[in-house]
Amino acid sequence: MGDRATIRHGMPSQMADLLARLDAVPGVSGDERLVAHLIAGELEGHHDEHRSDALGNHFFFRNGGEGAPTVMLCAHMDELGFVVQHIEDEGFVRIAPVGFHDDRMVVDQHVTIHGGSGPVLGVTGAKPAHLLEPEEQKLRIPMTELAVDVGTSSRAQTEALGVQVGHLATFAREGAVLNGTRVFTGKAVDDRAGCAVGVEVMRCLAGRSVEATVCATFAVQEELGIRGAGPAGFQVKPDVALAIDVTLCGDTPGVEFGRVPIRLGAGPAIKYFDWAPGALIGSAVPRRLTDRLERAAADAGVAYQREVLLGGATDAWGIALSGAGVLAGCVSLPSRYIHSAVGCVHLDDLEGAVELILAFVESLDGPIE
Secondary structure: OHHHHHHHHHOHHHHHHHHHHHHHOOOEOOOOHHHHHHHHHHOOOOOOEEEEOOOOOEEEEEOOOOOOOEEEEEEEOOEOEEEEEEEOOOOOEEEEEEOOOOHHHOOOOEEEEEEOOEEEEEEEEOOOHHHOOOOHHHOOOOHHHOEEEOOOOOHHHHHHOOOOOOOEEEEOOOOEEOOOOOEEEEOOHHHHHHHHHHHHHHHHHOOOOOOOEEEEEEEOOHHHOOOOHHHHHHHHOOOEEEEEEEEEOOOOOOOOOOOOOOOOOOOOEEEEEEEEOOOOEEEEOOHHHHHHHHHHHHHHOOOOEEEEEEOOOOHHHHHHOOOOOOEEEEEEEEEEOOOOOOEEEEHHHHHHHHHHHHHHHHOOOOOOO
């Protein structure tokens, strides 16, 4: 218990700084290479083996005892973004969504197009309010009607900046801790917050006596339908797996708390069930795993929340269905304003997740019955 207390006391600036570095790197689904490179640097000296697969998933192993169980910790590297679909003759750039966007969140934003000659700054514009017809004022602006203005006046000028069809774009926003609080806001906390927790767990395992083999996995293309996690699970073949991902909060104005009874700063959440009806994906986490996570939280003295989510799913779903099947669950990080440029997480929740996962890993010396 003493070691974990020092972790909580000494981690704040370290966790915030790590999350800021991870949030700043672009990594839209389909090109997570810069995120993987950063994570590899952060984990240098904290793993026994590092490998990757054809999709771009990355695996960092800390080997345990012979015959010991293997636990897979999985956070996804990719973030929501955009892809250049067309360049207008007047120089405007048409973009398509990469991942599930809310059109309301995209208008009047700064974006960075990651072009062939480097980053290109632009803004998403739409028809001024002065010109809207009364019926238009009641409607959200669909992304198909938005254009990115990069300051040029012709297609040739835009292309001269290095912008081409197929280039990816992200929100142009620097992450920060809000006003001396413990709340961090950034463009990609989904799921760089989970990546930060995974990195910190691996760092904290150094010098500890842990029987299990631990594989910290950083997966790709979660935002496109959990595409990377299944092949990653097949690669690792774990005995048990935990996704580490953000989840919705119900503690903001306009949100019915009873639908998402999770609060920012009240601790990480143990997921019991999630389901995305439109995609027919989700996890009914076996109770022998949630029971074990509850005991780990009690052992570590970590306050946790209990999560049942309708409308979303995590990499746990893909891992559970890999190979012959995997016992898989999720430790969730409460987040406000998910799938927007201003996602918020609480550093206490991230630190609590680190402690909870460490206690869980340290408890593994055989099968979870």
